[in-house]
Amino acid sequence: MEILHLLADEAVQVGTSLLGSLNPTILGLIFGGSLLGLLVGSIPGLTATMALALLINLSYGMPLENAVAFLLAVYIGAVSGGLNAAIMINIPGTPSAAATCLDGFPLAKQGKGGLAIGTGLIASFVGTFFSIMVMVFLSPLVYKIALRFGHWELFLLALFGIMICGTLSAGKDPLKGWIVGFLGFAAAMVGMEQIFAYPRLTFDFLQLKGGIPLIPALIGVFGVSEFLAVLQENVAYKIDGRVGKVIPPMKEFIPLIPSAVRSGIIGVVIGAIPGAGEDIGSWLSYDVGKRRSKQGHKFGTGSYEGLICSEVANNAVIGGAMIPLLTLAVPGSPPSAMFLAAVWLHGVRPGPMLNFENPGFLPLVAALLILGSFAMLFWGLTLAKPMVAILKIKREILLPIIMPLTVIGAYAGGVRIFDVYLMLAFGVLGYVLRQMDYPLAPLVLGLILGPLADTSFRRALQQSRGAIMPLLERPIGLLLLLCIAWLIWTGVKRARQYYAEQAALADGEELSVE
């Protein structure tokens, strides 16, 4: 009964926020942000994280509500915009649209590119909307649990976050994901620590006393390294098919509702897992859809169901990622990490205390996400043809213009040229890691969760006077500890299996060694 009351209360608050947000400024920012997000997302090589990295600087001078509206609209637009390139040129605009290529491109080759884009956009809208509903009704319950977290549980949560993010993002070699996650922790150790204000690893650089600023690091890792990696490759592409009719007949969607709901659930769950991200949600949903559907054999040949599985899930990750972000300050995906950094700049501290410090923030986010998803659908359907035309512009022209924007983004937050140098250093680090097949998401998550892990761990030990046993008797902590142990066990097993498979497949490449 209490839960129902809580949920009804939450729904009323979202409704109130929605009505309050219907003013020209916010609507203008939402429609503007959505359009910019769709544009950036449409360009192959530019991810949703990069879209936020490039446009975050526009939000610095805005009031909180306007900044949140703008950034959420960019986020939804960029995740959804990736489907244009995936369908028309078989190159995903964003990694989250990679699974969309499998059915979208065959549809485009059959002359149904427009219908595929329309279907994908409607699926994206459904996925976002579904995830917002889950976020609204689930977040208050997570808040209740989060309030019972002590220092020990918070430390374990941070550790669990980078372990699971490392496991999921590194593919078959979780060891690499964990290494990068701990590197993020190490980077977070730079600067004044929070208990004694003792400067660590600053090497007498005054600028490092405040720690490594998140936004320049994020822009470097996801912006600069991506810029280098994309321009380094000579990938030529051309548009073969015509766009044609965009709005699909609604009656074709009815048999696909169960697939959409299943994909929505998968997307939300993957989104709620720290750092997992839209691409994992989309691939997993596509894979499950292919195995569960009666029409699974048609997947990969131009199936609308396959397209829906991918597009519903990658957008459902948005709402899912907001659940741990708002309740525990743990971002569910790299773009949501960027959003977290932006709201920190505006003085909002997401986490278990958010409901007390900023009671209206969660309903506001939900309301703005709803408006953002409508804006995305509007622009996506009306501007489908011009969006495809943008793909004709060479990347060699577009990408260099983006570099000055990353410089402004890194500089404007702290108004220090040192932050631009940091961005560059993280860009090079990200580029090197990328070349060696290391995932980048755990690095960012480690950087965000590092201070929480450090402070919580030492405070927990201080409370228990150095004894480990009292800490092991706490049920939530024990559960998290078991999850971490399970992740390590399965991760090591998976890595061993991967290397064994690799060895069996290649059977060794003979190399002369003197």
Add this chain to the structure above:
Amino acid sequence: MTRKVYKGSGADFISAVCLVLFGAAFTIAALRMRVFNNSLLVSPGLFPLILGGVFILLGLLLLRSAAKRGGWYEASHVLGREHLHTFFTSPRVRKGTILLLMIVAYVATLGYVPFVWSTAGYLLVTFLYLKAMKLHWILLVSFLAAYAITFAFRDLFRIPMP
């Protein structure tokens, strides 16, 4: 002499050695940090000390796995003079390095040259290197884009510029 090695094992071997060295350096730095109230439990160096240990452990795990896959042999082959020459002269690596150097030069000029000029210069050189368009278009787009970015961010949105 021939040995069985696997692609990527050399990179893993090299990164594992770097990780072990980084872990050792991190541990030493942590041990040098101040201890407050005669207790290591809350001292600033405790967490970095553990992290240093974790890096050494993960590095050794990766090293063992890479060594089993012939990592040492591939690493010594990769780091050989002949291979290094081929690596650095490959078009892909050369392009990445040149693009990176252009960004470094651009960032280095920012403190001394007005943003609009350094941006125009960076765009001009990058477009020329990438052969993005014809020369007159390159000149036009470089200066127009630099001016448009400066105007939009500095004058329209009032964002602080480098």
